[in-house]
Amino acid sequence: VPNALTELKARLAQVDDLEGAKHLLGWDQQVNMPPGGAEARAQHIATLSSLAHALFVANETGELLESASAETGELPYDSDDASLVRVTRREFEKMRRVPEELVAERAHAFALAFSAWEKARAQSDFASFKPHQERIVELAIAYAEALGYDAHPYDALLDRFEPEMTSAQVAKLFDQMKARIVPLVQAIVDRGEPVDDCFLHQEYADGPQWEFGQLVLAKMGFDFQRGRMDRSTHPFTQGISPDDVRLTTRILPERLLSGLFAVIHEGGHALYEQGLPPTLGRSKLRSGASYGVHESQSRLWENLVARSQPFWQHFLPHLRRLFPQQLDGVDVDGFFRAVNRVEPSFIRVEADEATYNLHIFMRFELELDLVARRLEVADLPAAWNAKMEAYLGITPPDDRRGVLQDVHWSSGFIGYFPTYALGNLLAAQIFAQARAAIQDLDRQIAGGALDDLLAWLRENVHRHGKKFTPLELVERITGGQIAADPFLDYLETKLSEIYRL
Numbered sequence: 001v002p003n004a005l006t007e008l009k010a011r012l013a014q015v016d017d018l019e020g021a022k023h024l025l026g027w028d029q030q031v032n033m034p035p036g037g038a039e040a041r042a043q044h045i046a047t048l049s050s051l052a053h054a055l056f057v058a059n060e061t062g063e064l065l066e067s068a069s070a071e072t073g074e075l076p077y078d079s080d081d082a083s084l085v086r087v088t089r090r091e092f093e094k095m096r097r098v099p100e101e102l103v104a105e106r107a108h109a110f111a112l113a114f115s116a117w118e119k120a121r122a123q124s125d126f127a128s129f130k131p132h133q134e135r136i137v138e139l140a141i142a143y144a145e146a147l148g149y150d151a152h153p154y155d156a157l158l159d160r161f162e163p164e165m166t167s168a169q170v171a172k173l174f175d176q177m178k179a180r181i182v183p184l185v186q187a188i189v190d191r192g193e194p195v196d197d198c199f200l201h202q203e204y205a206d207g208p209q210w211e212f213g214q215l216v217l218a219k220m221g222f223d224f225q226r227g228r229m230d231r232s233t234h235p236f237t238q239g240i241s242p243d244d245v246r247l248t249t250r251i252l253p254e255r256l257l258s259g260l261f262a263v264i265h266e267g268g269h270a271l272y273e274q275g276l277p278p279t280l281g282r283s284k285l286r287s288g289a290s291y292g293v294h295e296s297q298s299r300l301w302e303n304l305v306a307r308s309q310p311f312w313q314h315f316l317p318h319l320r321r322l323f324p325q326q327l328d329g330v331d332v333d334g335f336f337r338a339v340n341r342v343e344p345s346f347i348r349v350e351a352d353e354a355t356y357n358l359h360i361f362m363r364f365e366l367e368l369d370l371v372a373r374r375l376e377v378a379d380l381p382a383a384w385n386a387k388m389e390a391y392l393g394i395t396p397p398d399d400r401r402g403v404l405q406d407v408h409w410s411s412g413f414i415g416y417f418p419t420y421a422l423g424n425l426l427a428a429q430i431f432a433q434a435r436a437a438i439q440d441l442d443r444q445i446a447g448g449a450l451d452d453l454l455a456w457l458r459e460n461v462h463r464h465g466k467k468f469t470p471l472e473l474v475e476r477i478t479g480g481q482i483a484a485d486p487f488l489d490y491l492e493t494k495l496s497e498i499y500r501l
């Protein structure tokens with residue numbers, strides 16, 4: 001019996017339990033907590049964070065990892081135990097460089113910043129958020145310095161979300177994307193003949209919207225015995241454990257697509273979380289491979305599946321039953337075209353598949369500048385608006401629709417945005433493989449049968465948890481590297497057809 005490995009697993013299980021409790025508090029903060037609870041909640045989360053961190057980076061963990069490494073040395077690379085030791089060791093070596101005080105400071109600052117951001121965003125008041133944003137940038141720099149990096153401090157931050165990727169690799173992929181997406185969007189704008197989506201701009205009652213969201217989730221294979229759906233300002237998914245996966249949406253009666261696609265997007269994340277195997281234990285392996293890979297699952301369902309014509313062949317009749325008046329006379333083709341309408345707009349989460357990426361490029365560039373101290377927080381709103389004008393040709397009328405729109409910075413997630421665009425690339429690569437493996441996939445989707453697709457994702461993506469790095473996983477699935485072309489080909493083909501370019 002390998003003793004050190006058993007002891008290591010018991011220790012990692014405790015760390016995972018503390019993380020789970022922290023996630024539940026975080027979920028509650030966004031879903032249930034009264035505004036007055038913010039300061040106490042910040043303390044609770046900070047305490048749990050530092051306990052989990054201290055337990056994880058303790059010398060005992062290092063000794064157990066040493067011995068467990070010797071015990072598992074003969075095991076195959078992809079075995080659960082060898083992977084556990086390998087992945088945990090990498091994480092241990094990173095995290096032990098971060099002082100416990102910095103961990104607690106970060107958790108506390110972010111919990112307060114989140115509440116301040118909610119208020120500032122509602123009132124479109126960047127001035128009130130500015131001190132928090134300054135603190136967030138300082139803490140990000142301190143975090144990067146503690147973690148260490150070779151080329152750019154941003155790399156240390158990016159690595160937390162996308163292990164073993166660098167900002168230079170991201171910049172290279174983004175350049176390839178820009179070279180084809182910018183002219184594509186320009187061609188669509190120049191076409192000057194927008195897709196008709198006026199039927200979407202009517203009142204869609206909350207109740208039936210909620211009902212339709214639940215129906216789609218169930219069809220996707222979401223298990224309501226092991227998960228739930230709630231409401232929050234900013235839709236998100238939180239896996240407390242694979243048997244308790246929570247997603248949220250926001251329903252706006254005047255914007256049908258907002259809540260609808262939020263449910264499908266978060267549903268893709270939630271299916272990943274529900275598909276993580278219990279055999280990986282209460283450990284750091286029981287999570288997605290990376291944020292980019294996680295995003296590939298949400299994008300795959302949201303865009304490749306739910307922005308396709310076959311999907312609406314099945315689901316439009318259901319939606320029409322719930323909204324007979326609003327959707328009177330709207331056919332599948334018209335609906336398909338409307339949900340694929342391309343138009344530069346202010347809000348990232350409601351952007352179409354093409355312009356979405358432009359929102360990511362500008363955030364990536366702003367973050368690089370902030371972390372390198374090339375940009376002052378005081379100048380951030382103006383820099384934001386200038387980038388928006390450059391990439392999308394529009395200027396936000398206020399900060400609520402500009403620099404204050406995203407939750408990420410207030411949650412300390414600097415280095416996170418690139419994973420969204422990487423997720424788009426990965427989704428296209430992964431879906432191409434699924435399509436090759438499931439020959440009548442389109443016909444299945446048109447019949448509302450999504451289980452073969454989910455089974456394929458379970459087998460090829462979900463069941464591995466965090467055993468492999470994103471690059472290893474992509475290699476296993478596609479036989480190659482992360483690449484921009486499959487996504488760009490898909491996007492150009494679909495939009496050229498719709499816009500007759």
Ligand code: ZN
Nearest residue numbers: 265269295298
């Ligand atoms: Zn997402």
